[in-house]
Amino acid sequence: MKLKRTNTCGELRGNDVGKQVVLNGWVDGWRDLGGVLFIDLRDRYGKTQIVFSPELPREVYETAKKLRSEFVVAVKGVVRPRPPEAKNPNLPTGEIEVAVEELEILNSSKTPPFELKEFVEASEELRLRYRYLDLRRPVMQRNLILRHQLAQITREFFTAEGFVEIETPFLTKSTPEGARDCLVPSRLHHGKFYALPQSPQTYKQILMVSGFDRYFQIVKCFRDEDLRRDRQPEFTQVDLEMSFVDEEDVMDTMERYMEVVFRKLLNRNITRPFPRLTYQEAMEKYGTDKPDLRYGLTITDVTEVFRESDFKIFRSVANEQGFIGALFVPEAAAYSRKQIDGLNQYVMELGGKGVAHLKKQGREFTTGISKFLSEREFARLRELGKDFDSALVLLLADAETEKAQTLLGYLRQKLAEDLGLIDPSQFILSWTVDFPLLEYSAEEQRYVARHHPFTSPKLEDIPLLDQHPERALARAYDLILNGNEIAGGSIRIHQRELQEKMFRVLQISPEDARQKFGFLLEAFEYGAPPHGGIAFGFDRLAMLLSGVESIRDVIAFPKTTSALALMENAPSEISEEQLKELGLELRKN
């Protein structure tokens, strides 16, 4: 190319008038007025209007007439002010334009399959197939640049805090617990497989044994599970681990990290310390372990109201140690029968048995299940709902307490969305703590780790592991932002005896434990310091900070919800030779 840029398409202003400049960029659009020809030239820094006059040498003018969308061009010209009535206040460069003298077409372009203008939305399928075009759109460039800045702030912050960034292997060992592994067959060892890491968990713990003290990494992790708008099989974590710390040290460091992120990225101040909810409180009040605290609408426990009720379903749930919860929704006081049916439908789709309702008007409860209730029950409900003059009261019962709470949590969230109770400009961070260490898996007929098998129980709960393991709490903490889990971590077990006890509780045999985690157990015998850490969902955090709805909008080359890559067309079949080399044979079905 002859004409190399002197300036970007986003930087020229009124005080550049008179300068001779060269711009390089893409044709964003053109307006041919018959004589004068305007072209918007775009690069990642912005757009600048360039002007071709009919008085130009014939071949320059004729070439300019041939320019079309997404042609790549270089122009040389003079910055001049626009006539006052032709200034464009919507464009940072709108004071000026470049009067072209020379034009070089660096490349032509086929007509793009969709328009790249910001206000035109192509289907996501098309955007993913032509991702290189989609990524030319300013909004996508802003998202990826914000992601970059988040990464830089992260490196700066943790480096300043004395953390060391250390890379860990991608070709590693399959582990029995947790998500399904992404597997890589070994060519040199037929019949054996590497697994891509679900997280660098064991490596970072071993780095603590090695004395690195404070480790972090911005790292890809892999989990072969089904996708969601905030989940991909490959995703990025900010992973970190600290030695000689307890929960408070980790949480305090993370709060300061978040403070810096919000200040530098969004110019917002957040207040520390973040509120903390125990798992139990979160479930009881919000029906989830990751509550969105931007709105109230908390669950009221009404189980005891119905112990003697004539409404038999509720009475039996109340007497079977189940849970009955109520949502008092003043904003929905005028809900129609149809709208309430819709909520009932929603609950049933989620696997619930349905939702009962009442309408509170002053002291009276009407409609719904009111005819089954006694004066004593009304009196108790009046007391529990005394803060609400009029409200729709939704009641949900289930013999399984957590199921009832979870369904109420979904209902709470749906109501908040439907009723517009959520302020999208707010960011509320909170911790969820005191998680149960274990949960019983009916499928596997054993206890499984709720977090992971290296999470330390609360020290005072260690004795519970023998008789009532389900009651033991974990030294774990999740960081919640607006109803999203953005980080989760724990203080780890650092003593071999306790780790072995955990494996026993999880019914992982000593042989299995040795085979799967022997290296970690062995490392723990050589002076493992007390340690703990946390990992952030980096994509999810970038998504929330960008204000976009899907993780795909902050990942350059994401997968679809069926885990396909539409641009490069992965996954794909491999050749017979490749299979043979790996010692693999495809099963025919």
Place this chain on the structure above:
RNA sequence: GGGGUCGUAGUUCAGUUGGUCAGAACGCCGGCCUGUCACGCCGGAGGUCGCGAGUUCGAGUCUCGUCGGCCCCGCCA
């Protein structure tokens, strides 16, 4: 694994009970236009109605299957 929803021109969509329903806008192509910036005006081209079966005299429309996008449940230590 399950549920919901969508698939019609290059794109975004409309298309009624199965019967001139192959349509609009944008884009594209041609022409006109010297201050536009979502330029304007005139004209034109452009369709395997995702794919495959079936029902029917007749299917974009109904049924079944299948592929794909999105959302949700399960799953995601």
